[in-house]
Amino acid sequence: MRKPCCDNKEEMHKGAWSKQEDQKLIDYITKHGEGCWRNLPKAAGLLRCGKSCRLRWMNYLNPNLKRGNFTEDEDDLIIKLHALLGNRWSLIAGRLPGRTDNEVKNYWNSHLRRKLIKLGIDPKNHRLSHYLHIKRLEFLQENNTRSENDGVIFDAASSCANEDQQITSSLLDLNSLP
DNA sequence: AACCGGTACAACCGCTTGTTA
DNA sequence: CTAACAAGCGGTTGTACCGGT
Incomplete structure (x- = not known):
């Protein structure tokens, strides 16, 4: 029997992160670094589950992230990599410095998939x-x-x-x- | 001004994988 | 070998925002 990802789930905050929560997470990771996400919320004084903290840091707060629009080169690379790797977003994101798997996945679903369909290409298998x-x-x-x-x-x-x-x-x- | 449909993206959930005892 | 656990992954959902009617 698998334990839930965090204890007393009912007390945990869910939904959008507040500025204060973000700051607590940034302060803690700046001071102690990443690692042991399960214990991090308690140590950082956050009422969030470790998973949620990890995701927030990885996809939004990490200073190494490149924010802003995708370039044409990035578009091309994502399309090529998707043709080779399929929906393995973390692998694809790994080839795009400063981009996260979530960001690439969202971008694919909202932009690139449609772009391929318009060109008459099936986005699932990259064939006509x-x-x-x-x-x-x-x-x-x-x-x-x-x-x-x-x-x-x-x-x-x-x-x-x-x-x-x-x-x-x-x-x-x-x-x-x- | 109010409503509506579409879009973008942050966040959640359940499952898988890797690691350790 | 196996069970337990943390971390990671990908699919999906929720919601804010925007442009059209």
């Missing part, structure tokens, strides 16, 4: 949407016929396989990074 996929296959089919007539054999299936191979090799490249 069904309609565009059919059109593309029709196009490739047409090219097959033409190529055969020209005496050059072009195979749509192996073209798709090449794309998959490219994704796989990108993944390997990524894994080889420090």
Whole structure:
């Protein structure tokens, strides 16, 4: 049987953090550093559970965070990393200095996902949407016929396989990074 | 001015993972 | 090996804000 993340849960504050609570958390971590989130609230004089303190610090109060809009470069990187890693937000955020998993996840869900949909790309698998996929296959089919007539054999299936191979090799490249 | 729908993002919850005794 | 626990993760929810009607 698993213990709850904090004792006497009913006494804990929930919801938005006040300025005073933020300041207590900042003061405590500045003085003692991060660590042992379970005991931190009591030590810092906060009526919050450790999980809540950790999240507040990691996603909002940490001075190393980069606030403000995402750049085009960051957009591109998130899209590429998502294509390779899927919804592994902490891994993706790890490649974006000053950004948190929560921030990247929120940004993906509110901006980038829509952006891809507009471009006719399925944000789940980063492939063309069904309609565009059919059109593309029709196009490739047409090219097959033409190529055969020209005496050059072009195979749509192996073209798709090449794309998959490219994704796989990108993944390997990524894994080889420090 | 009031309402409404959409958007952004902070925060919560439940589950998984890593560590330690 | 295993149980217990803390920390971390990703999905989801709550809510403030904004622009359109």
